[in-house]
Amino acid sequence: MANKASHEPITCVDFWCNEFGMRARIALREKRVPFEFVEEDLRVRQRSDLVRRMNPVHRSIPILIHGGRPVCGSINIVEYVDDVWGQEEEEAGHATRLLLPADPLERARARFWADFVDQKVYDAQTRFFTSRGEKKMAAMAELLGHLRRLEAVLGDKAFFGGDEFGFLDVALVPFSAMFYGYEQHGGVDMEAECPALVRWVKRCGERESVREVLPSGLDMYQIHKDFYQIE
Numbered sequence: 001m002a003n004k005a006s007h008e009p010i011t012c013v014d015f016w017c018n019e020f021g022m023r024a025r026i027a028l029r030e031k032r033v034p035f036e037f038v039e040e041d042l043r044v045r046q047r048s049d050l051v052r053r054m055n056p057v058h059r060s061i062p063i064l065i066h067g068g069r070p071v072c073g074s075i076n077i078v079e080y081v082d083d084v085w086g087q088e089e090e091e092a093g094h095a096t097r098l099l100l101p102a103d104p105l106e107r108a109r110a111r112f113w114a115d116f117v118d119q120k121v122y123d124a125q126t127r128f129f130t131s132r133g134e135k136k137m138a139a140m141a142e143l144l145g146h147l148r149r150l151e152a153v154l155g156d157k158a159f160f161g162g163d164e165f166g167f168l169d170v171a172l173v174p175f176s177a178m179f180y181g182y183e184q185h186g187g188v189d190m191e192a193e194c195p196a197l198v199r200w201v202k203r204c205g206e207r208e209s210v211r212e213v214l215p216s217g218l219d220m221y222q223i224h225k226d227f228y229q230i231e
Ligand SMILES: N[C@@H](CCC(=O)N[C@@H](CS)C(=O)NCC(=O)O)C(=O)O
Pocket: 018, 019, 020, 021, 042, 045, 047, 059, 060, 061, 062, 072, 073, 074, 075
């Protein structure tokens, strides 16, 4: 729903390679919402005063600051952006298209799978990066299992919600920036393992919002290699 608040200044506090934060920035770009990007370098251990003030509970990023008020949690931010700027787009003469599906059952399903990405995919990915040897390979196998499950959800659709890029695409596509890292660190061939998902990644990459936000696989690989001190 559009309201006056939607014209107040918008800031996104994030780090360029934060998969969670990419969701917020893709959603803002999808809605053509201008925002200021304030970088919080996650390589620095101590969180900034801004983050501690705006997200005292978790001290995590992304944080969307709208008219001085924080919205925390990436999925929460994507839904907020949909709520506030969905209607506004229509007023500006663009076709309104919400990221979340209109049908309640489809919305519930999209939220379920977004949560699956946060719980299962992120957890297996973190174990993959932080462990060595057999544990690392077991985490890779688990991660591929989760991605194949998502591939089955995608089916033969262009995007998770059907013909249009939407909520679950926004939630998952930042993780694709790690695919090159999975290949380099895990010795897997993503195209052979998850061909439909790789085709979907290419399709998503044709969107300006995704192109502008997603770092290259090589940059993501380098920063994770340094961060997790992987040889
Ligand atoms: N559920 C949160 C997770 C965000 C999160 O875990 N962010 C991490 C970076 S990946 C963070 O800010 N960590 C703070 C730190 O490392 O000090 C969301 O979706 O926004």
